[in-house]
Amino acid sequence: MTQFLQQLTNGLSIGSVYALMAVGYSLVYSIMNFSNFAHGGVIMLGAYFGFFGLTTFKLPFAAAFALATAGTALVAIVVERVAYKPLRDRKAPFLYFIISAMGASMFLENFVIATIGPNPKPYPPIIPREPIALGDLALGRLDLIMFIVSAACLTLLVLFIDRTRLGKAIQASAYNMKASALMGINTDSVVILVFALGGFLAGVAGVLYGMKYMVYPTIGAITLKSFIAAVFGGLGSLPGAVLGSVLLGVIETLVAGYLSSQYRDLIAFVILIGVLIVRPTGIMGKAVEDKA
Amino acid sequence: MDSYILGILMLAGINLVAVLGLSLLTGFTGLFSFGHAGFMAIGAYVGAFLTVSPARDVPGLGLPLVVGILGGGAAAGIVSWLVGRITLNLKGDYFCIATLGFGEAIRLVFNNVQRFGGSRGWPLGATRNPQDIWVILLVDVVAILLVANLVRSRHGRNMIAIREEELAAQVTGINVFRYKMVSLVTSAVLAGVAGVLLGDYLTFINPKIFNLTKSTELIIIVIFGGLGSISGSVLGALLLTALPEVLRFFEIWRLVFYGAAVILIMISRPQGLLGGMELTPAGIRKILAERRARQALRAEAAREAEGGSR
């Protein structure tokens, strides 16, 4: 039983990081209606920003964390301005956005490989390694922190979107961009805000991920899992993204623990296939019919 | 001929087959697959299994290359049919994510199947056979004819209609699902054949060759050459295979450049080199006719505007 609970907590912690990634991605999806494939690159940069903040600049953890997340928010905005805004202005078909996103992702990832190098680097140990004992369970301090930080960020995000004026502007734009613009909402600012938020979350996810595992240029590949998690939970639904991510994290860890770590990555695809066959709109998604 | 140049030509010819398939799917039917390297992988591994000599460490059946090509293509086609059944009814985004997922999943599977070398890879044979350039050329010609004849028929026009306006295509009597499937399977078969040829060329395959970067590179070539243009795909495949070889010492920056180039193309010239046009006599005639018609239209509009302002 403890083995199970142990795996469960591990799964919850990685699931919470997936949730950060998936929510950032879903946020952009709900406003812009396309999959921001460059999200992974931004997460990767977050991990690197945090790494350099801690090692090269020897900043205290909180400062490095702030630097990393501010940096990724900025990168996300730059990507939007350079790769997406011109397409939006020209009302390009949404598939052009995906291609541009792919280009941005390729650029970011390979830029890092070309400049910093492909070798993984470990984060300096910030968190002491001995786990906290809770009865029979050994809770990794890092896992606990990942979970708490993720939960805190997501809660703040929900409060922001629900309670503030800017948040309501985001909701309105997600529902109907054109109508919102006609109502006087500066949709361009909303887009920038959404990308900044997504970038911020990506930064948090990147730093946490780098702390738990390592920093390497292809961290972005993990975003595929968050896409799957978002589809699993329901594309465009923020609670769905969280639910799908947590479930994915837990299922993945349980499979790796009880079956074999070889299947860890494969299970995400099995889930994807399952979702697409059984219920493509995901757990919390709604079936939408094409408006003619 | 210099064996280095021959090698580049062979590689370009191989890429062309996969690019033609992807061009049909993406350029003409409007479906963006980010997992086509996966179909190449299936072709490569099945082709290798059929053709590798039984005497090697990781043995195969030792059948002739032709069998490998047919088998690899067919296997890729069958898998694509299954993928299509699951994904083609869904909205565009889902198809992108699903193909991305499938491409990666296929790679992971091959990574874990030790029988075919797993992540270490599979050495296929002694040396590359320079005579294979003729096989590649033959396959290229067949592939070009196949795609061209398909596109210039009511079936190809239906696919194009799906790309243009899917809903209108449906009410115009086009069985959208069936045509998407035909397009997908054809493109996968071509990718599979390219995979077999690639294995033959490299004399070594491993799953890393068929990763997301490879899938993205194929898409980039199609876009660079121009969506909806066969001549564009041919040109794109030649240029973008030869170019990196020429700029070899830029290898490490090649993909950085590609990424930036993609964004640039999308925001400034999304039709790429020859989007929607063909470098054939008929294609050029068409461009001229369209230009004439457009000018006539503008002249008429100008005349009306003048006549109207009394």
Place this chain on the structure above:
Amino acid sequence: MSGILEVKGLTKRFGGLAAVDNVSFSVREGGISGLIGPNGAGKTTIFNLITGVYKVTEGSVSFSGSEITNMEPFRIADRGITRTFQNIRLFKNLTVYENVLTACHMSAKYSIPEALLRLPRYLREEKALRAKAEDLLSIMGLTERRDVQANNLPYGLQRRLEIVRALALDPKLLLLDEPAAGMNPDETEQLMRLISEIRTRFKLTVLVIEHHMDLVMRLCESIVVLNFGQKLAEGTADEIRGDPRVVEAYLGSGGN
């Protein structure tokens, strides 16, 4: 007497909202009928239900005596019902000729292998397709513009092209969704004549959604009025004009 199109108890709910609520009407074969109502009354939704674009929540649609409810759109087109769209949905990057040629596809039967190998059947049927497309363009006055890209056409001609595309499938019933939208009185007049002509020439039945009241009143032999998803009235132009409910809901306040 049953018409070529019978709509019975048609209902479409989106979540809690009924966009179309228990609508029944019949369209007489060979006639030009109108479907009118204020914006949001459910007219286009009914077109979508008839053509299989939306699935019905309740009710049935039958055509020439056979049930076609919830059939796939392409099958319904095959049966003989074609349509145009409120927001023009031409194949934008294709030329006028290519738009029509594509739509002619059902007049040929050659298979994919026959096309790939350029067998005689392909050559024969393809030639016939091209002739048919040119013919249609000529009848509808678009030959001069055959090489213009669809999205470069002037607005009025785009609407006409959409109708031609719908005709290319040799339909028995033609559904036109606001074909006169955005047209000035001259163009509307031309359109009216066009619709009348094609009805006679191609031996069609036509069902039109329109807001241009004089077009509807002068052209349509029978009119169905919708409001808030429900059928308000059905009858001839005179009957509708005089119906106080219709006048109140629609024509009275600000209509032409």
